[in-house]
Amino acid sequence: MFPVLYSFRRCPYAIRARYVLALLGIKVCLREVILKSKPQALLNLGGRSSVPQLIDLDNARYPESLDIIHWALSIAKDRHQVMSLWPDSLVQRNKMLAWINYNDIFFKYWLDRYKYADRFPEFDVNYYRQKAEVFLQRLDKRLSRRVFIFGDQMSLADIAIFPFIRQFSAVCPIWFDSADYPYLKRWLKVFLDSEVFNVVMVKYPAWDEGKEEIVVPWSL
Template identity: 45%
Template structure:
């Protein structure tokens, strides 16, 4: 039996980033396996045939292959800043669902606009702002984090996706007058020592 949880991850994947944020925040030590998406290890596919990251195998053999499940499991072990208690769980999960559903679809179309020529990249971007980001902006105009003064499960679950959106056209994102509060929120998240820690290049000697 393994003594540490085994985490299959990919450094830049937003789903994997959110899982690592919660695991590192909770102080959960894992055996980290950085996956090459072009050469997925057989062990990953055995544990989770869908072949996406993150996947966490607990020492008792339990498999968690959804990023939000990994976040909630980790924070159930230790939640030093109360990410799970900042707001009602149903409200946080509803906001995360809008991020993971409609917004993620538009983000992919914006990022890979050449694969979706029915609209221009700018049109996909504007729909993403209208559908999701403008509502986040309104929240953040009222307080520094999505549910008040303190970071929450929702803040950390959404942060990697807003980061990915910003990186598609950083010059536009940095200049747009439509999202100043969201821009400041993103930068505060990126400046966290926790975020720097989870984005550090993994030690490949830990790979199985």
């Protein structure tokens, strides 16, 4: 028996959750969801049916990516690794959360408009991209002085944010390739080239009641 993770391969929230689970070696039963046709088992949970969501072995429900990540951090065996991702210092944690919140609230807002500019005809795509670039500029400046957002070690802030920058880069790869964000690109590449990322991006068939359960051991 393993905890159940409802996930969607390309979802940046699901990627951040899977990345932490894989990094910490926490096995789950991965149920790949098609967003337009969610499985009844997910809908039956009631309330929000977004992904990722995790149900642990005590039937406790973790309905948000950050809930899942904190659950994973709380049960991971390698406490040294946990400390390096999410240090004990409250000051440090608050700073990380500030970066993550900025990403989730402001950057995501402009990213969606940049990605789906045709659905937001009030402004053109360049306007939305420039709004989103405010965050890219902040990140690039910060990453010019350190490898990761909080120093030489990868932290929760990096893992929580990189899937959204990846999504931004994929809206117009030609534009992104020629854009002047050398430090941000170097940082993003560390993640995209990582073994963990390749493992969490493996494609699995969509799950539904009666279908075989896929346990992901995230073997690295």
